[in-house]
Amino acid sequence: MRLPVWLLRAAPFALLVTLVALVPLALRGANAQPSGRLPVVTSTTVFVDMIERVGGDRVEAFSMVPSGADPHTFQPTPQDVQRASRARVAIWNGLGLDETVEEAVVELGIPKLVTVTLSAGIEPIADEAADDEDLAENAEGHGHAEGNPHLWLDPTLAMRYVEQIRDALAEADPANAATYQLNADRYQAELAELDAFALGEIATIPPERRKLVTFHNAFPYLARHFGLEVVGVVLTSPGREPSAGEIAELVTRLREQQIPTVYKEPQFNARILELAARDAGVQVKSLYSDALDQQVQSYVDLMRHNVTALVEGLR
Template identity: 30%
Template structure:
């Protein structure tokens, strides 16, 4: 009897194996550009979607350099989720090299993008009129012709010299030698290597452009979720009911967390709502929740601040009695440690800006990231 059952049992196992493979093949193969976006896609896609992230936990999408393995991942995908707003400067190159034929979904479509500008003392954000303007910015066209002409008129050097990192009042040359009127800045200049290439990148980066970090406002996160839902429905119409139900549940959680963040930051004294972070990734957070965020680096981690900029930050911390500086999980902490030491501000902890933590870390999901960041901010600023 048992001998005659073995073929039937084997056939059943084979059938189960075939069914399992068929179910796996039926899943939507999605690639997300970075870990925060991948988590959103997982929440909306649920069991119908397999999600692969290109830039993983604690990774820096600004500095990401796709490999042939990444191109292979994208080549086999049904759908590609990207942030947009110029965040993934490598995206088009990767799509071309991979031969990707699927749909690309820009998760930030529809958000009111902020722009980054620089004045004499610090960076600030304004609402951009057109999200598409950043496509030109991503190609290096940060300034229009009129701005460039006006800027050139105020310089003692010609444009070629300025592009090499030379400041209008010769400060850059002096700072490179460690000669600054501010003694703290002199110490900093001696401890940091800011070559002309970095100065040039910093110059171009800070004088205007779209801020791509729109996910740092949970209201924008809701827009991301809606775009992800619609993209998955277009790729997999049979899963429409599942994607809509998952998105509705996830949106409710985002709304709840948004209210919690507003309440927590709103409880802080007004005088304690100014902080320093290493790069300017929290502009949307500041606009949405009432914090003023200052950053020595711009919206990208690809450039370093000049010694002059760092000296201005140090002076501003002292003058405005800014209580704390915060590290970021994707940036080198040495610069902020130097700023904290010279200014007297305390280091308030580590914030997660452009990437989640590993699964066993404090910010393994998008919602956990907000909970951790707000807890870290309020703990440091309420004391």
């Protein structure tokens, strides 16, 4: 059977009309919020907690990087990206922590997406690992050399994050701006209390024992704020295992500096650090940094856990 010429000519046009008609429908579908809550996408579970504290029951926050995973090396699946397509607000840390997931969301081209970078406007500490040959090469294409991204582990900088989150939610959802303001004020008061508690606890560690050896370089802001010194880091760049020589050097440093405790982090396999600690005869405890898990489910819990681990390990 041959199709009439008019149908052959009309078919592409009809298809186009149908597609054009379907686009707004698809967009409405993508942005539909059955719960009525403001959908917010972010990178890690730590920021989900902060966003939920500020947004309360007005927001629905979700992280691209799952609980207990390392954001530095995480590659989102198509399902993760699909879920993000509903977002009206995107909240990233910046400084190279979450650029992979951010890029995936940028590629979606979500219209009117309110985007905020939490570390913006805060002077970062230079990342020592950026001097590394690997990263220096990388720095041309990526932003890893901009500075260390783990600002939130200093509670006073976490309070700056809260202001950024409050402003982003208010911009996307002005009708609830007063609620976001109230929630942010309450949360910041709690963070100020947390900070006072932490300063008091860490002050009980003798100054000569305030030395920190951690798995990855996540604690320079925490160390600066609380008067600790980072003397060693196992993982000098994301995804690269340390060499035997680097481990031997670490063991020597642990002995020389008489480090009482080294710190693993739950999102990393700690085997290497545990072997080094055994060789040097020091104990291993854990600190939380980039990820929450079943044991530690909020930023406040994370900081309380860390303070206790520091005091117990170093005092």
